[in-house]
Amino acid sequence: MLKVPRALYAQMLAHVIGCLPEEGCGLISGFPPQMAAGDPVSTQVVGWYQARNIAGSAKLYTVDPGDFLRADRQAQSEGCEIVGVVHSHTHSDPYPSPTDIEQAPDPSWHYMIISLRHPDPTVRSYSISGAQVQEEPVILVD
Numbered sequence: 001m002l003k004v005p006r007a008l009y010a011q012m013l014a015h016v017i018g019c020l021p022e023e024g025c026g027l028i029s030g031f032p033p034q035m036a037a038g039d040p041v042s043t044q045v046v047g048w049y050q051a052r053n054i055a056g057s058a059k060l061y062t063v064d065p066g067d068f069l070r071a072d073r074q075a076q077s078e079g080c081e082i083v084g085v086v087h088s089h090t091h092s093d094p095y096p097s098p099t100d101i102e103q104a105p106d107p108s109w110h111y112m113i114i115s116l117r118h119p120d121p122t123v124r125s126y127s128i129s130g131a132q133v134q135e136e137p138v139i140l141v142d
Contacts, residue, residue: 001042001137002084002110002125004028008048009140013121015050016088016114025061025087026050027068028110029075042139043083043110047075053087060099061087084110084125091117094124096133104128110136 008028016024029047049071052064063085072082089097094115096104104111107129115122125138 001139002045002112003042003139003141004045004112006140006142008045009123011048011050012086012112013114016086016116017121019053019088020116021058021090022056023053023058023061023088023090024114025053025063025085027063027071027075027082028084028086028112029071029078029080030083031080045083046080047071047078048086049074058090060097083108084112086112086114089113089115089117093117094122096126096128101128101131101133112138 012026015026018024027049028045030043030045051067053061054064055062075082092115094113096111096113100111107127110125111128112123112125123138125136127134127136
């Protein structure tokens with residue numbers, strides 16, 4: 001389960017909409033499940049870091065390495081770590097594409113996808129390990 005503050009989700013949504021017609025992307029920080037106080041089966045998102053999609057594409061994304069480094073350093077300075085990536089699908093449902101699955105860098109990460117296919121955006125999150133894709137609940141919290 002991924003717990004996302006509504007205010008951070010609103011920032012994510014604004015960012016990916018602002019990136020249209022290209023896919024938008026960014027990174028999330030938090031505490032891995034073993035570190036989440038009293039809640040070992042969920043990850044609490046505590047930070048959101050916008051990133052540039054250096055692929056410059058409406059069909060794929062690549063997080064700018066400099067943006068990743070800045071986000072990682074910021075998360076560490078706040079006592080947490082990067083726990084996942086967020087990106088948008090401009091014309092498809094919020095399910096990992098074959099490229100998303102192939103390029104998933106860390107099986108412990110959360111892969112949030114915001115679909116902008118319909119007028120109302122849809123968000124889903126997944127764990128990806130090799131070819132195994134498992135959806136996880138996304139809970140928006142105050």
